[in-house]
Amino acid sequence: MKRLVHLFRNDVRRRVRAPMSVLLMLAIPLLMTWIIGLVFAPKPGQNQLPKIRVLAVNLDEGMGGKFFLGAFDQGEGKKLFQLTLTDEASGRKRMAEGKASALIVIPADFTRRIVRRERARLLLEKNPAEQFLPAVVEEFVGTLAVIVSGMGQVFAEELQGLDALSHGEWKRITVTDLAPQLEKARQKMVVLNALLDPLLLQIKKGVVGKKKEEPEVNLFALVLPGLAIMFLMFVVEIFLRDLLTERENGRLRRMMFSPLAAHELILARILGAGVMGLLVLGVIAAAGSLMFAIDWIRLPYLLLLSTVTCLCLTALFGLLNGLFRNRNQAEAFTSPLILVFSAFGGSIMPVNQLPGLFQMASRLTPNYWFIQGVTQTQSGRFPGPSLAVLLAAALVLFPLAVWALRRRICR
């Protein structure tokens, strides 16, 4: 036991003297979480998306164009869009340079056609390099088109009256001309009010499938556990790979001349990797709390889950390093394996976003169970299933790892 502790202390001291690789593995998940949060975490009082830049060219000779574009400057439209009025040439030039998500061109005869109950055509040019924002503009403009069509039909009589007065030249209409038509429209609005206030038909939205006891999770808390386990795997793997390095450079052979049993060396290394892993997780969890205000809710559960995860990972990578003949082989296999585990297990993207078959495969990865466990911990629940799976895997893999490493060392 004394020798085991001594070996363990030496290993840790060696790592502390050259901490760069471990520090980098610590920094990567924190930095990546920070960047993802910077981009996607909603800020108080702001939309999740930046304001959508929309250019508008209003060639309309009547008031319809202004009315249409006015919707971008009110209520939900104002929150979502940043509308810039421009002339056609510079609008198209800016679109060709990708400087806006969409360009709306309202034709000169827009109002006239609506008044005459003819079809008016709006042009919507979308930025081809953008994936989401132009679709938002398209839906909004589509809905406005329905509303304006409806208004055009409801107030057709009044609009036609004005059209007749102006002989098509709306800009010449005076307030005195407008008055009788506005009065008619007002009377219609009074009748309409019964249907519009409260609105005859409304929808009431709700969400199901979200467990009530689950608090609103902060985005950082969703991202960090996945990245933490991914880089924890690299840390544990680097630590255990030392056995193969030492075997190759003859240091292991020299160590075995001392009164040291192979199993002591193996246990010291596994213990070292496990403790180092636990320290790494501890630092990440602490940094997560301090930097990203993550509330882990049940710290004892998190500690238990982290311990079992580290045990499972040390056993897994111990076994793998025991099976490989040399360092190159280990390197060639373990890094891709970590990335595959991370890709399927939810470290790179949420498992529920993966195709169905991949979601099933995710259950074969330690990443999945760790991330699930952390999610349960954050909602105050005991991460029973994750602990059971990871512990079972550790119990199966641990003796195999000791056997394989012993075989490798003593050969």
Add this chain to the structure above:
Amino acid sequence: MNPILHIGGHDLRLMVRDRIFLFWTLLFPLFFIFVFGTLFNAGGGPARASLTVQNRDEGPWGDYFVAQIRSPGLDLRVTRETPREYLRWLVIPADFSRRIEQRQAQTLPLTNKAGGSLEAGAQAEVRIVQAIARVITEIVLFGEGDLRGFFTHRPEFRDLVEVRSGFPAGTLTVVPTGFDHVIPGVIVQFIMMMVLIYGGISVMVDRKRGTLARILGGPVSRGQLFLGKFLGRWLMGLVQALILVVAGKTLFHLNLGNPFLSISVVVIFAAAMAAFSIFLGSLLGKEDVIVGLAVLLANVFSALGGCWWPIEVVPPGVRLAAMASPAYWAMDAFHQVIFFHRGIVAILPNLAVLAALAGVLAVLAARFFKVRD
């Protein structure tokens, strides 16, 4: 053979012979392309939203309202029973017709399952809102008469405003697929990863093992050795890009715009990364540190530069910071070429920035290039 070509070709051969070469250069990036391409709308065109309508109405208005919701982009399922499986569930109550005929306001519950696509959810909601606008307009147009007679004298809603949407003239004519958006990002990211990791480690290992010093024992000058190493890493980047372009073209019908221009972006970007890898390999002495730093830099540059998510969703401050990432200039040039079909003049600033970066990094790499520790 020219020693520069010999050294460069040899380094490339070593990389290609690595037993895990195919995993790093093809299989892993393909996983990224497949998952993210599918996620970002693989087929192009608007995403189809699904909506389950439970029509419990005992009169004619429920069916009429459903008909108004129906649209080509919506997978609509209508049932009278409570649905067991659904993503979005709209309930039309039993007294729907009665309340409409009495012109009484009513609320229709719309339930979304947690975890469903927000984009599809918004689409379905927009269709419902549009249907409401149509029905209310028709009721207004019908006038104050008895609404039970509505269907015999129905004033039909007319779409007076038609929206014609498309892309700017001279750009795309077909809607780009999710793969068209994702593959350039994966190419940029994996050039960085591969060249920085492989290139950096091999320079460091060759120095530590004395390989570089031994090469100088032959008829090779230090400058030729440096250029040979640079060429090797440059070729690594180009091979990585070539593999992904071929896979993208074959499996996902990748649109590269003008191939000459897209390739020029790759060529200059790979040169910058080649110089950077020699700089890292000369400066650092531990493999784990090179891997860690390369992974860190490649991921940060990719995330900032728009390889992971569309740059359009990024806040303005982050977009400004993105300009510090070489990936940003490469991605922006790809966008100009692929999506806007723009010519060399449009991407000259991008190429100039990348070339300047390559030049600065090459000078640094040459300055710090060490043959022995």
